[in-house]
Amino acid sequence: MRLLEQVLFWAHGLSAAAWFGAIFYRAAVIDGKAFGYFPDRREYERFTTHLAHGMRYLVTAGLLTCGLTGFALLGLRWSPGNDAWVGLMAAKVVVWLGACGLFAYVSWVHWPWRSLAAPAEMPGYRREGVVLAAAMVALSGTGFLLGQAGRLAG
Numbered sequence: 001m002r003l004l005e006q007v008l009f010w011a012h013g014l015s016a017a018a019w020f021g022a023i024f025y026r027a028a029v030i031d032g033k034a035f036g037y038f039p040d041r042r043e044y045e046r047f048t049t050h051l052a053h054g055m056r057y058l059v060t061a062g063l064l065t066c067g068l069t070g071f072a073l074l075g076l077r078w079s080p081g082n083d084a085w086v087g088l089m090a091a092k093v094v095v096w097l098g099a100c101g102l103f104a105y106v107s108w109v110h111w112p113w114r115s116l117a118a119p120a121e122m123p124g125y126r127r128e129g130v131v132l133a134a135a136m137v138a139l140s141g142t143g144f145l146l147g148q149a150g151r152l153a154g
């Protein structure tokens with residue numbers, strides 16, 4: 001049981017770190033650099049859509065790995081007497097569900113519409129993309145904070 005818990009803990013932390021790192025790097029570094037590199041905004045949009053293409057499967061895998069290992073850990077570490085811990089874990093479920101919902105919007109609404117945008121619509125989609133990425137970084141960062149707090153409270 002101890003080994004299983006350790007493996008789950010490793011997979012949980014690693015998938016969360018990969019997910020956080022990928023969005024953070026894309027939002028904080030790649031987008032700004034690409035925006036400066038392509039003065040023609042249509043070229044920039046083509047490049048950024050190309051980067052997003054196919055990411056749906058990778059991000060879905062990361063979110064599912066993080067969530068499923070999280071629920072398995074929840075079962076293994078379940079301590080109903082510890083209200084603070086249970087509250088933190090409930091908050092984690094809410095944050096994770098929020099991230100899944102946000103990702104569904106980004107992947108199935110934002111990018112499909114953005115890839116068909118007319119030049120006049122591009123600045124609006126770029127602004128929306130920045131807000132969505134910041135919200136995703138905030139959600140995954142909150143998941144980390146709650147995970148650390150869970151260890152302290154557990």
Ligand code: HEM
Binds near residue numbers: 074077139145148
């Ligand atoms: C929002 C996405 C999530 C992120 C970023 C995340 C991240 C983390 C981190 C960083 C830790 C602690 C690792 C450490 O301190 O070394 C952790 C622990 C844990 N997470 Fe998550 N997690 C997420 C979602 C979930 C979900 C949906 C569940 C299921 C309820 C869950 C259940 C747990 C459990 C049970 C622990 C162990 C807490 C303890 O030691 O008492 N996590 N998580």
